[in-house]
């Protein structure tokens with residue numbers, strides 16, 4: 001199964017619970033949440049941010065950065081085995 005990273009912005013309710021990914025935190029009433037937190041379908045949870053527009057943008061970036069980190073392959077993977085290919089006869093023009 002492939003890694004699946006679908007980040008979203010969760011709001012932390014006043015009782016400490018966090019909203020799920022079905023909740024559009026921007027549509028909730030002001031002061032519904034005490035913080036925004038980036039979360040991911042893989043279970044990752046980012047740092048708490050302020051529950052305002054600026055915090056929402058920072059939280060979105062937290063999630064995007066997490067997604068990028070986990071879906072981009074790090075350099076250093078083996079290249080295609082060009083040098084291991086069997087030698088082929090080169091037809092010389094002369």
Ligand SMILES: [Zn+2]
Nearest residue numbers: 005040042044
């Ligand atoms: Zn993830």
